[in-house]
Amino acid sequence: MPENLFIGKSLIGKKIEQSTRTLGDIRFIFEKGDQITLQQASRIAYNVSSYLPEKEGTPGGLYFGITNLYPGLVGDEYFMTKGHFHANRDTAEFYWGIEGEGVVILMDEQGNIKGEKMFPGSLHYIPGRMAHRVANVSDVSLSFGACWYSNAGHDYKTIEQKGFTARLKKVNGAPQLV
Ligand code: PAN
Ligand code: ZN
Secondary structure: OOOEEEEOOEEEEOOEEEEEEEOOOOHHHOOOHHHOOHHHHOOEEEEEEEEOOOOOOOOOOEEEEEEEEOOOEEOOEEOEOOOEEEOOOOOOEEEEEEEOOEEEEEEOOOOOEEEEEEOOOOEEEEOOOOEEEEEEOOOOOEEEEEEEEOOOOEEOHHHHHHOOOOOEEEEOOEEEEO
């Protein structure tokens, strides 16, 4: 038997690491993040179950994770992940949709931005040098898989400072990058 199992949207095993982001942790990514109340701030926005079989930084090793992103809006912006560039800009990643519907937002270092619809079975190749984040545009939770290099590293700072060049908003009931 393998040490870990990947069943539906759950990653089960001995060495699975869990991390959680509350709305309060990620308030800065939203245009109207300062309107998040104390009560809302403790709500979980997403959690990530990861299998990290190599030491962080190992060249060529792989990591595997499942993100579960809850539905909701902050103002007219959908709940989304923080988003990042890989610190090691040359490293690519795969995302794939498992449950729910969302949008993968990809932005290059020049700020050119595009969205790809995510749904069960969708596969998204994220080339190196592309910042990536996912927004949940459905009213159920969105689960997606990810596979990235153990020497990718996460550069959250660039996004914290500059943000993405467009926001995924609910406009007349439908998602739109504005
Ligand atoms: C993913 C992300 C995960 C959470 O595993 O880390 O979806 O998003 P943030 O890291 O932007 O909060 C990944 O892209 N790893 O490289
Ligand atoms: Zn990544």
